[in-house]
Amino acid sequence: MSRHTPQVEQIADGVKRVIAPNPSPMTGEGTNSYIVGESRCAIIDPGVDDTAHLDALVAAAPGEIVAIxxxxxxxxxxxxxxxxxxxxAVPIHAYPLELQGIRDKEFSAHRPLYHGDVIALDEIRLExxxxxxxxxxxxxxxxxxAGLLFAGDTVMADVTVVILPPDGDMSAYMQSLEQLQALPIARIAPGHGRLLEDAPAVLAHIVDHRREREAQVxxxxxxxxxxTPEQIALRLYxxxxxxxxxxxxxQVEAHLIRLVELGEALQSGTGWLKTTA
Structure with missing residues (x-):
């Protein structure tokens, strides 16, 4: 039986957060699970398979849970x-793509979700x-x-999001950040860490940090x-x-791959070179 005692926190009207019991250097305090809705609710990212955590999610829902x-x-x-x-007895919704690297090999969704699809929870609509x-x-x-973005691991509080090839892609990440910057986002509920106010400033800081790190690489x-990426990582960290x-x-390798795409670097054996052009 789990010895974890979950804490339920109301972070916004219609939104509660329960932190999963999986603290680590990569997850911080743990993964954020969110309960969204009133009469009809959805659970965003159930987190780990922990009895007390899952019990807390069910108990904290103010209405019927209709989707994961x-x-x-x-x-x-x-x-x-x-x-x-x-x-x-509710469906799991997720983007229908099997990852090649780190992934939950037992996971599969019941229903596909694509860009622009909407989950309607009475007065709340999640795009x-x-x-x-x-x-x-x-x-x-x-x-x-509500101007509220549930960002998963695209944005994390106070730490840098890890981009790990082959599934992690730095160029795609930069494009995703630009996409988010074009939306009227006021606050960000990340996959790990505290609620982030002033979303435009948060996103601008992340973009600036990535560009600075790219220049350092x-x-x-x-x-x-x-x-090698290992040599560069020891220099930077x-x-x-x-x-x-x-x-x-x-992470350095992800930057190097992007620099190759930009024509500023090339791979030579296990190492990388700056282009002379």
Whole structure:
């Protein structure tokens, strides 16, 4: 039996949050699960398969739970989805794409969700926004009338979103951020961490940070001596927790792949070079 004692927090009118019991260097305090709606409710990202956590989600819903929405098929977001769906006899909605890298191999959706599809919860309408980058199947859910974006792992509070190839794509991520910047988003409910106010400033900061990191990765390259992502990561993150060093190298690789697409770098064996053009 789980020893976890979930805490239910009302973060906005019609929205409650319960943090899943999976704290780690990658997930922070844990994955945010959201209960959205009043008479008809949806659960966004059920999180891990933990009895107390799933019980708390069901108990906190003010009305009938009619749908489970998944932002992307990483295990910390989907682990409890099937158990909750079976318990409530409700469908799981997600973008219909099987990831190639890190993924919940047991997860599958009952109903596909595509960009622009809408989940109607009486007066609340959640618009699916396809936002690849962190993962190729990633969806955000936008409550336009409230200006509230449920961002999954496209935006995280106070930490940098990890982009890991092959499913993570830095160019796609930058395009997704630009797409979000064009929407009337006021606040962001991320997949990990606190509610973020002033969404335009948050998104602008993320874009600026990514561009700055891209410039640093390019600056670490030379035209004559190949450099590996691991070497660049040690230069850029000298004090990083050793457990996160492989992730940092993969993040650098995502930037390098983008620099190749931009014509500013090329791969040479296991290393990378700056183009001479």
């Amino acid at each position: 929405l998944v932002t992307h098929a990483h295990p910390d977001h989907t682990g409890g989805a099937h158990r909750l769906a079976e318990r409530l 699916a926004i396809h936002t690849p980058g962190h993962a190729a199947d990633h969806l955000c859910f936008f409550w336009r009338e 390019l600056d670490a390259l030379t035209a004559d001596e190949p450099v 000298p004090d990083l927790d050793v457990r996160l060093q492989p992730m940092a190298a993969a």
